[in-house]
Amino acid sequence: MNKIRVLVGTRKGAFILTSDGARKQWKVSGPHFPGWEIYHMKGSPVNPDRIYASQTSAWFGQIIQCSDDGGKTWNPPGTKPEDLMAPEGMPKGESNMFAYDASPETGKPLTTHQWYDGTQHPWEFKRVWHLEPSLDNPDHVYAGVEDAALFESKDGGKSWHELAGLRGSDTGPKWQPGAGGMCLHTILIDPSNPKRISVAISAAGAFRTDDGGNSWKPINRGLHSQYIPNPTAEVGHCVHRMALHPSRPNTLFMQKHWDVMRSDDAGDSWNEVSGNLPTDFGFPIDVHAHEPETIYVVPIKSDSEHYPLSGRLRVYRSRTGGHEWEALTKGLPQRNCYVNVLRDAMSVDSLEPCGVYFGTTGGQVYSSTDAGDSWKSIVRDLPAVLSVEVQTLS
C-alpha cells in the first residue's frame, strides 16, 4: 500500500501530514521546531526517510536539521548525542556554517553584488531557502541560499562548501535583491545527466551548469521584463520558480515575476506560454507526475497585490504545456480569499491519478487527488505556509 507524506514548512514550525494511498484521512504531526521559520524540507529520492530541513530565525540564524526516520526525530547533522560522546573529541558544529568561498583557487575575487541604491554590497549569508537532495546519494545535498549562492554537502549536511563558479560568473556584480531578498530558490537536477543543474535566483534570473557546478552561464534569452532598464538583459530577471518533468529534462517551465515561460532546450531560449491566464503574475509552477505537458500555476493579481484576482482562489492547469489554461475551482474558496501561494509551496505525488498539493499564506494546505479537478483542505489553520514537498512512499 502506498503512503503519502507531505512536508510543510511554515513561519512558525514544520508540520508533517501523512495518509495512505487513498489520500482521504490525514494525520497531522507538528509543530516541529516550534517558533522557527522552516523555509523548506525535502527528502532524499533514494532514501525517503532521510529528510533535510532548513530552520531559520532572525535572532539565532540558520540551523540545518536532518531526520533518518521520516521526520519522527531530528538532529542537526554532526551533533547527535552519540557524536557528543565520541572519544576523538567534540564535533565542530559546522552544519549551519555557510561561508562564501573567497579562496584564490575556486572563490575568485568576487565579493560584491549590486545593492538597492546601485552601489556594490558584500555578499552576506542570511538563510537557506531550498534544499535539494541529490538523485543518487542521501548524503549529497545542495542548498540554495540568500544572498544568492549554491552550496553543497557530501557528508549528510555536516559541512558545506560553496559552488563558487556560479557567484563568480561574469554577471555576479549585476545581481540585485528583489523585495524578498536575493535568494537562490530553485535547484533542478537533470535526471539523465546529474552534472547538468539549473538554478533560479531572485532577482538575477536562471543559470545552468553542465559540469557539476564548476562553470555556469545565464539562461535568460527570451525573457522579457519591463521592470528592468533593458527588458531583455542577460541578467536581472525576477524568476519566481522553475519546474521540469523527469522524463523530459530539456523542457523547463518558469513562473516569472510576470509571465509564464517555457524552454525546450534546457533554458537556452524561452517562449512565453501565458496564453489565456487572467493574470500571469504568480509564484509556484509544477508539472503533473505522469503527463509532462500538464502544468499548474496559481495566478496572483499583481506584483503589488499578492492575492488571487477577485478574491477567488483558482489553480490554473494547462494540458498543452502552456498557452491554453483552464481554471480549477472545485473545493477552493471562490469569494473573500486573499491568501498567497509562495514559490516553494506546491508539489505533486506520483500516484494515479496524480495528486497536487499547495499551501497558502493563510495556513491552509489543499490537496487534489484527481490532478486538480477538485480540491479539499487537509489542514486549515497552520501558520503561513512557506513550502510544501510531497513524498510518495511504497
Added chain:
Amino acid sequence: MIRVVLPPHLRTLARVDGELELEVETPVTQGSVLDALEAKYPMLHGTIRDHVTKLRRPMVRFFACGEDLSHESPDAALPDAIVKGSEPFLIIGAIAGG
C-alpha cells in the same frame, strides 16, 4: 562553575532545561564562556555569534548582574559574581517587533 541561561529556543536546540553550568578557565570573559558553551553544545555554533568573525548576532544580548554587557569587549573580564557562580550569565533573544 559558570552559570549560563539560554533563551528558550536555544535551550530546545541544545536539549537542556533550565540553567547550564560550565567549567571555564580563567580569565572568565564573554569569549571564554561562549567558547566553552559551543564546545559542550556544538549545535549552538553560529546561533549566538558568527562562526568566523565571532561577532554577536545583532538580536542577541548578554546581561549579567543587572547590566547589559552586549557592547563590552569579548575579552573583558566578567563580573566577580559571574566568575563565582553567584549570578548567571544571561543570553537573551532581544525583544523585536510590536
